[in-house]
Amino acid sequence: MTISTEAAAVSAEAVPTAAAPQRRRRRRDRAGYLFLLPWFIGMLFTIVPFFASLYLAFTDYNLLNPPEWIGLANFRDMFSDPKLLQSIRVTFTYTFVSVPLSLVAALLVAMVLNRGIKALPVYRAVFYLPSLLGASVAVVLLWRYIFGFDGIVNAFLGWFGIAGPAWTSDPDYALTTLIILHIWTFGAPMVIFLAGLRQIPVQYYEAAAVDGASKWRRFVSITLPLLSPIIFFNLIQSLIASFQTFTQGFVMNNGGGGPANSTLFYNLYLYQQGFNQFNMGYASAMAWTLLVIIACFTAVTFFTAKYWVYYEN
Numbered sequence: 001m002t003i004s005t006e007a008a009a010v011s012a013e014a015v016p017t018a019a020a021p022q023r024r025r026r027r028r029d030r031a032g033y034l035f036l037l038p039w040f041i042g043m044l045f046t047i048v049p050f051f052a053s054l055y056l057a058f059t060d061y062n063l064l065n066p067p068e069w070i071g072l073a074n075f076r077d078m079f080s081d082p083k084l085l086q087s088i089r090v091t092f093t094y095t096f097v098s099v100p101l102s103l104v105a106a107l108l109v110a111m112v113l114n115r116g117i118k119a120l121p122v123y124r125a126v127f128y129l130p131s132l133l134g135a136s137v138a139v140v141l142l143w144r145y146i147f148g149f150d151g152i153v154n155a156f157l158g159w160f161g162i163a164g165p166a167w168t169s170d171p172d173y174a175l176t177t178l179i180i181l182h183i184w185t186f187g188a189p190m191v192i193f194l195a196g197l198r199q200i201p202v203q204y205y206e207a208a209a210v211d212g213a214s215k216w217r218r219f220v221s222i223t224l225p226l227l228s229p230i231i232f233f234n235l236i237q238s239l240i241a242s243f244q245t246f247t248q249g250f251v252m253n254n255g256g257g258g259p260a261n262s263t264l265f266y267n268l269y270l271y272q273q274g275f276n277q278f279n280m281g282y283a284s285a286m287a288w289t290l291l292v293i294i295a296c297f298t299a300v301t302f303f304t305a306k307y308w309v310y311y312e313n
Helices: 002-056 073-078 082-113 120-133 137-146 152-158 174-184 187-198 202-210 215-243 247-252 266-276 280-308
Strands: none
Touching: 002 280, 073 280, 082 120, 082 174, 082 187, 082 215, 082 266, 120 187, 137 152, 137 174, 137 247, 174 247, 187 215, 202 215, 215 280, 247 266, 266 280
16 A cells, blocks of 8 residues: 555656656747747738739739639730740840859859958958849949949040940840849858858868869869859859849839830839739739749759759768
8 A cells, every 4th residue: 555655656746747848848839839920920911912813814804803714815925925025035134144143253252252361241241232232223223324325334434435335225235234233243142152161171172282283173173062052052042033133124224124125024024014004914924924934943953953063961
């Protein structure tokens, strides 16, 4: 009887002890869900328009009358829309020229800053700042002034007797000015490259130098392979952002995509269809087409990553 009483007492003391971790875990779970609550609330304001746009992509909807189901007509009309095809060409040209050049510039500057120069935080902030301001309206307006007919660029060329064109008003150069603007905003990938360079062990470079490897060989055989995951990340981020370019084209030529549709980005034409011409059904179809385009390029990048992205572990 005494043994049974002692066993019961031990069991009674053990139950709260065993249940305590569970109670703490439940409290942590409740706290986690509480912190996630704003995200869940915001998701409600996102998921409804998300599926609504999918439905509207198959309708004729002008914001004034109820949507009328027309099936795949909006998607078929895209193939015969010359302005849409022009916007795709502009967006693809902008993306496939500006993204590689901006990543190369970011990597070069990161390698220079990684050499241990003085006042590194200052230089890092100076180079990073344009990435925060590059897509702002004020910077694009400033860019339009710099490359205007009487702008700073032509004034500089005038010192050498060169008469520069009106860069932002010439169809042959307007898109180029926006590409230069994108390259100028290489600060964000540069900071990420710099962090990646700091993680490469110095012993690798020392061993390669002892073996007589040149700087170029060390860059190709050590820096690029070990930095390839960072390059992959920056590439994905830059591709997605470039395909969604809007502000630069809208502000540069007052929302028209001129001159001669040379800066008519895909998102800008989508905006024109949806909010200028009230063709919301067609604009929704364009939005979902852009989603598919971005998903395809992202999938291809992930598929090819196994051939050039090296993970040390």
